[in-house]
Every structure is written in structure tokens, then in C-alpha cells.
Amino acid sequence: MRVPILLPLFLAGAGLAAQASAKSTDELRAFFQQNCVKCHGVDGSALGADGKKLKGFDFTNAAKMANQTDADMARTIRKGLFFGWRMPAFKGKLSEQDANRMVTDVLRKAQKGKAIAP
Ligand code: HEC
Secondary structure, eight states: OOHHHHHHHHHHHTTSSTTTSOOOHHHHHHHHHHHTHHHHOTTSSSOSTTGGGOOSOOTTOHHHHHTSOHHHHHHHHHHOBTTTTSBOOOTTTSOHHHHHHIIIIIGGGOOTTSOOOO
16 A cells, blocks of 8 residues: 555545545545455455355446446445445545546456456
């Protein structure tokens, strides 16, 4: 983990910079590694070493992805699922723009077996 990535995340986490600056694609990939991998897997497929523990959506499944709109996915990222029980809400850390770009630039480009990384 590199300090230049952690610092803006820390500020956003503290609520100071939530809307202030849009994250770069690499910052969004790093954010995915730190916040999403435990349920969605390193490659976003929700498959991997953790096997059945990972119950997240498979972002590498083209058919499933085709059924989701960018707006719905971005809304889920900001609101979470089942009051944060199945999936936590990230609205305190990702602006609407960040959530949209997490969908279009990171999740829609996920490939099975290829780690999502900066
Ligand atoms: C505690 C586990 C958990 C974490 C952490 C988590 N998710 Fe999820 N996520 C889920 C589950 C469970 C689903 C629903 C899977 C399904 O319905 O097939 C889901 C579904 C989704 C969906 C599909 C939503 C839709 O419209 O149906 C998106 C997009 C998503 N997650 C993005 C993220 C991102 C981005 C992060 C990190 C910032 C993240 N998730 C972190 C568990 C998690």
C-alpha cells in the first residue's frame, strides 16, 4: 500500500473530501482492492481462494452485467444492500461521480482471473 493512495482515502473517509475531488481510475482500483475484494474477489468475479464465502456480484459475467444499468449499480455502491448488511454503503467515501466511474471504468472492465489493481 502506498501513501499517496491512502492519504486521499483517509480524507474522504473523514468526510472532508467526499465531494471535493474526483478519484482517478487508479485510485478507484485501489479503493476496490481495499473495500470490495473480500466479497467481490480480487478480479471482481466473486470466485477465488475464499470460495463460497464470497457472495458478491460477478462483474466478469457479461450476461449478468448486461442486465444491470450503470445507474443502478452506482446507486447500490452508494446505498449498499439490505441496510448495509449484505453490502455496506459507500456514499461517505465515493461521490456520485466516483461511483459512476467505478462502474464504467473499473467494474465493466473486470476480466476473470485478472486482478483489479492500479
Ligand atoms: C460485505 C460484502 C460486500 C462488500 C464489502 C461489497 N459488496 Fe458489492 N455486493 C455484495 C453482494 C452480496 C451483492 C449482491 C450479489 C447478487 O445479488 O448477486 C453485491 C452487489 C454489488 C453490485 C451489483 C448491484 C446491482 O445493481 O445489482 C455492485 C455494482 C457492487 N456490489 C459493487 C461493490 C463495490 C464497488 C464495492 C466496494 C466499494 C462493494 N460492492 C463491496 C457484497 C459486497
